[in-house]
Amino acid sequence: MSNKSSIIETMSKRQSIRTFNTKNISESHYQLINEYINNQNSLAGPFGGKSKIELVQVINNVTDKGIKLGTYGFIKNARAYLVGIAENSKYPLLDFGYCFHTLVLYLTELGLGTCWMGGTFSRNSFEKEIQIGVGEFIPGITPIGYPSQKQRVVDKALRYAVKADNKKSWEKLFYDESFEVSLAKENAGEWEIPIEMVRIGPSASNKQPWRLVLSGDRSVCHFYIEHTPNYSSKLGYDMQLLDMGIAMCQFDLACKELNMNGQWVSYDPNIGHTNKHIEYIVSWKKE
Secondary structure, three states, rough: OOOOOOOHHHHHOOOOEEEEEEOOOOOOOOHHHHHHHHHHHHHHHHOOOOOEEEEEEEEEOEEOOOEEEEOOOOOEEEOOOEEEEEOOHHHHHHHHHHHHHHHHHHHHHHEEEEOOOOOOOOHHHHOOOEEEEEEOOOOOOEEEOOOOOOOHHHHHHHHHHHHOOOOOOOOHHHEOOOOOEEOOOOHHHHHHHHHHHHHHHHHHHOOOEEEEEEOOOOOEEEEEOOOOOOOOOOOOOOOHHHHHHHHHHHHHHHHOOOOEEEEEOOOOOOOOHHHHOOEEEEEEEEE
């Protein structure tokens, strides 16, 4: 990540931008973006998978090939799109969510606006623009450009519709040793900021499907997903896995900035729960 500003500050101020001004993206910014998406180290996820990201420049949502990209009217004046490509399975989608969000945060640091999009764009139109391998698809995109100072009425309506400014409380998301006891912020110790970064992270329809359980000895934080029934059934992939990748990204980058050394490990701690929609994903263990 860039050293221009605190990544924790960047995560705290980031918000979805749907209306951009008409200023073209500078050549220096395009160069930085291309360097980033062509650097394999930038695209490696915590589970070892590598995502692919393509840059597509547009004028009035039309590419230089004459292909009109569909975003159902949600986006205005985007100067380009970053288009993600991944395999449609659990761990590649988690890796993609992590890597793509890291890029979103990098763009935010550069002063560019972004908007995570998973189900509100036409995949067919984007698939005509880029090459996709066998078994791959487009799990997510973001428009990019310089944010407009004037927020459209539709932007405000969308934020209201998805309750973008209404995040769940700690008590509903985070747990202390078991799912029987909610984790109080004052009991989180050094984990407070990384866990808070998870809480404020973006998610599809603001569902916030992440559930974290902090171990009793405070050495491990376990990540679970609480699936929303039938939420992604029409999409053909589990969009909430992207949300979990985003949560892992927010947590991991905050830990690194705070010099909390640790690593991702996969071992199900078999913490009992009665919710059939909850699934263990991964754990972060202090070194």
